[in-house]
Amino acid sequence: MRAVEWILQPLHKIYLAEDSGDIKKMWVYRSIVRSSPSRHAIARTVQWTRHLCDAQKLSQTQPNIILMGSPGCGKTTVGRILGERLQLPVLDVDDHHLEPYWGVSVAQKLSEVGSEGFVAAEGEALKAFCPQRSVISLTGSNPMHAEAMEHISKTGRVYFMDVHKSDILERLERMKVSRIVGQNDGTSMAEILDFRQQFYERWYDERIICERLESPENVADKVLACIAKHQNPKAKGYESTRGFNLECSTFNDALLQGLAPDDGLVVPRAAVPFFTLGQLDRLIELSYPERVLRVLERWIPCNEICPSRLREMIHAAYGGAVFQDAAVCPVRPLTGSDGQFLQELFHGPTASFKDFALQLMPRMFLNAASECTEKHKYLILVATSGDTGGAVLDGFSRVTEKAGSHSPGVLVLYPRDGISSIQRDQMVFYHGNRARVIGVEGADFDACQTMVKKIFQNVDINKTLLDKYQVKLSAANSISWGRLLPQVAYHVSSYLDLVKKKVIAMGNQIDLCIPTGNFGNILAAYYAKEMGVPIKRLVCASNSNNVLTDFLSSGCYDITKRRLKQTVSPAIDILVSSNLERLLHYVTNRECAIVREAFEQLRDNKVFSVPKQVAESLHGMFSAGWATDEDCKAAIKTTREKSNYLLDTHTGIAKSVADRFQGDRPMVIVATAHPAKFAHDILASFGRQINHRTPVDLIRGIADEAAVPGLHEALLKTLSSADDKPKLTCENNIGHVLKQVTDLARCL
Numbered sequence: 001m002r003a004v005e006w007i008l009q010p011l012h013k014i015y016l017a018e019d020s021g022d023i024k025k026m027w028v029y030r031s032i033v034r035s036s037p038s039r040h041a042i043a044r045t046v047q048w049t050r051h052l053c054d055a056q057k058l059s060q061t062q063p064n065i066i067l068m069g070s071p072g073c074g075k076t077t078v079g080r081i082l083g084e085r086l087q088l089p090v091l092d093v094d095d096h097h098l099e100p101y102w103g104v105s106v107a108q109k110l111s112e113v114g115s116e117g118f119v120a121a122e123g124e125a126l127k128a129f130c131p132q133r134s135v136i137s138l139t140g141s142n143p144m145h146a147e148a149m150e151h152i153s154k155t156g157r158v159y160f161m162d163v164h165k166s167d168i169l170e171r172l173e174r175m176k177v178s179r180i181v182g183q184n185d186g187t188s189m190a191e192i193l194d195f196r197q198q199f200y201e202r203w204y205d206e207r208i209i210c211e212r213l214e215s216p217e218n219v220a221d222k223v224l225a226c227i228a229k230h231q232n233p234k235a236k237g238y239e240s241t242r243g244f245n246l247e248c249s250t251f252n253d254a255l256l257q258g259l260a261p262d263d264g265l266v267v268p269r270a271a272v273p274f275f276t277l278g279q280l281d282r283l284i285e286l287s288y289p290e291r292v293l294r295v296l297e298r299w300i301p302c303n304e305i306c307p308s309r310l311r312e313m314i315h316a317a318y319g320g321a322v323f324q325d326a327a328v329c330p331v332r333p334l335t336g337s338d339g340q341f342l343q344e345l346f347h348g349p350t351a352s353f354k355d356f357a358l359q360l361m362p363r364m365f366l367n368a369a370s371e372c373t374e375k376h377k378y379l380i381l382v383a384t385s386g387d388t389g390g391a392v393l394d395g396f397s398r399v400t401e402k403a404g405s406h407s408p409g410v411l412v413l414y415p416r417d418g419i420s421s422i423q424r425d426q427m428v429f430y431h432g433n434r435a436r437v438i439g440v441e442g443a444d445f446d447a448c449q450t451m452v453k454k455i456f457q458n459v460d461i462n463k464t465l466l467d468k469y470q471v472k473l474s475a476a477n478s479i480s481w482g483r484l485l486p487q488v489a490y491h492v493s494s495y496l497d498l499v500k501k502k503v504i505a506m507g508n509q510i511d512l513c514i515p516t517g518n519f520g521n522i523l524a525a526y527y528a529k530e531m532g533v534p535i536k537r538l539v540c541a542s543n544s545n546n547v548l549t550d551f552l553s554s555g556c557y558d559i560t561k562r563r564l565k566q567t568v569s570p571a572i573d574i575l576v577s578s579n580l581e582r583l584l585h586y587v588t589n590r591e592c593a594i595v596r597e598a599f600e601q602l603r604d605n606k607v608f609s610v611p612k613q614v615a616e617s618l619h620g621m622f623s624a625g626w627a628t629d630e631d632c633k634a635a636i637k638t639t640r641e642k643s644n645y646l647l648d649t650h651t652g653i654a655k656s657v658a659d660r661f662q663g664d665r666p667m668v669i670v671a672t673a674h675p676a677k678f679a680h681d682i683l684a685s686f687g688r689q690i691n692h693r694t695p696v697d698l699i700r701g702i703a704d705e706a707a708v709p710g711l712h713e714a715l716l717k718t719l720s721s722a723d724d725k726p727k728l729t730c731e732n733n734i735g736h737v738l739k740q741v742t743d744l745a746r747c748l
């Protein structure tokens with residue numbers, strides 16, 4: 001057959017021709033016609049079509065495909081298409097079960113029992129329905145009956161067809177639908193749909209986000225891709241960036257586990273999930289927690305954390321008053337700097353972006369621990385140079401109240417003389433039965449980190465803790481998959497905000513500029529880009545510890561001649577940027593050998609280079625620049641003068657670098673901390689007196705310097721109550737630290 005005829009074939013015919021050998025060509029042709037002819041688009045379409053063929057092949061072993069959604073969402077039509085493509089029977093609950101079961105029409109039943117009685121009658125009937133290997137379209141009101149849904153959802157996977165409300169209303173109007181429960185009770189259709197949303201949200205396994213006015217064929221394609229994903233063994237579980245096969249590993253394992261056994265980092269095997277622009281468009285009107293849910297449910301398999309549980313965790317983390325701004329992570333235009341915007345990630349309880357990961361991660365951690373068959377307690381051991389400690393302590397303190405005796409203990413080590421009094425007081429505030437904060441005398445951050453690593457690696461210590469106290473050690477550092485994933489969501493969100501504010505049209509590209517240390521935040525941005533968010537360039541901003549600037553421009557990571565410099569942006573004073581390993585994993589197309597070789601070189605010789613194509617591919621996505629302390633302070637000063645806005649010392653680095661890379665596209669500068677956290681250096685740079693001022697006085701001083709972002713109330717509250725907390729210290733000696741660990745383990 002000629003290529004052009006191939007392209008015009010409906011999908012189900014293509015499956016039948018699969019063995020003809022022409023199918024490969026076909027994939028490519030289709031992609032050229034369907035999408036813009038970029039390499040990326042072709043690859044995606046090839047992958048997509050292949051999925052569809054797999055789905056058809058494997059459908060023989062497939063349990064029921066259950067379509068759920070409101071009346072008018074297209075379940076019946078999509079069900080018919082799926083049945084045809086998969087060659088499975090199609091059962092419509094209304095026509096094929098309820099009417100024969102009752103012996104009367106649905107409309108008649110509704111008029112007999114009324115809206116009140118209908119849901120119960122329908123539920124009872126559904127409980128007697130035991131289909132197999134079929135495509136099933138539920139009724140719009142089935143999900144309102146819990147017992148019936150328990151029953152039917154066990155027979156297969158429930159796909160929620162999430163269609164925009166106005167599309168549904170328009171369709172119902174056109175179809176002149178009359179048999180909807182509640183319809184004739186004087187309630188408007190819009191209200192009925194709003195009320196029902198909660199039931200759909202409760203029961204789905206997979207949400208199919210439908211684009212506005214999307215054709216049923218396209219929606220069916222999306223369901224098929226989803227089915228194929230579940231059936232592809234290569235898309236399940238996690239692997240190490242260095243190639244170690246983590247057999248049967250689950251999201252929960254990935255959460256509880258730090259490094260992989262070969263010292264690599266844990267990454268999912270599946271391809272990065274993808275949103276079309278039409279799907280992103282559907283997320284614009286959502287609140288932040290709902291956007292997070294849409295992003296995370298694409299990454300976390302529904303059989304590991306079911307979406308309704310995930311939703312609860314997300315709302316507990318970002319809803320309520322935990323974050324001080326109603327928008328959680330608002331994006332503001334930076335007046336006086338054309339085309340620049342700040343995404344404020346410091347409204348959380350400890351005033352840095354680390355709260356985004358650490359308000360959610362402990363909830364997922366606890367959920368994972370509770371599902372673990374071996375019952376033991378956890379002790380989270382953290383070394384911090386400042387921001388991580390507070391965020392871990394706060395995040396876990398909030399789940400501790402609920403979890404009671406199962407809740408993990410947290411022990412934080414910090415260099416006693418290496419952090420500011422503000423950071424110290426912020427941490428000791430959390431000191432209590434399950435949290436211990438210890439300043440190590442005469443140690444720098446590296447020394448604390450080394451002690452933590454030694455304790456983790458010591459088999460005897462771990463065995464004693466487990467045997468004697470049933471305590472297992474765990475980490476919460478930024479290489480943990482559970483910390484990385486929640487960060488992807490705010491990068492998706494900033495783009496949506498710019499579209500919502502009409503700064504850009506959906507599909508226009510933006511740039512992001514991120515102050516970078518361990519490469520977690522910017523890697524999350526890379527994931528957002530891979531998920532389909534139109535981000536053009538990721539600008540990596542470093543301070544004078546600029547090893548990443550050199551690496552991203554030359555492909556050579558070299559720390560042979562470097563010594564760590566202390567700067568006014570301590571959270572990015574880092575020479576070994578751990579999460580870079582995950583990036584290399586992706587840009588080498590998962591060539592574990594290259595990644596292993598590189599990081600073993602780094603360990604042994606303190607230098608590695610990546611192959612030329614890899615370096616070029618990095619060039620295509622990343623820009624990198626660095627700024628000195630002086631540049632940073634100048635950026636803070638200028639921004640205060642021009643915009644009456646006070647940047648923190650990390651965002652100051654980003655601003656300074658962003659100014660050099662600013663082009664025609666909007667640039668979102670990611671504001672990683674509130675300036676109050678770094679009050680000493682900022683006030684000193686303005687020539688203010690800082691000696692003998694208490695932490696509370698200093699952060700009030702910051703609020704006086706500029707109108708925005710104002711006083712951080714939560715930080716003020718924490719610091720005001722930290723005075724009477726003990727400030728434990730211990731000698732720079734592993735024996736002493738170990739004694740603290742055992743003491744805490746005993747108390748858990």
Ligand SMILES: *Cc1c(COP(=O)(O)O)cnc(C)c1O
Pocket residue numbers: 352353354387388478515516517518519520521522571572650672673
């Ligand atoms: C942790 C931190 C960073 C660095 O983030 P990475 O994910 O490690 O790159 C930047 N700024 C602030 C304020 C931080 O606390």
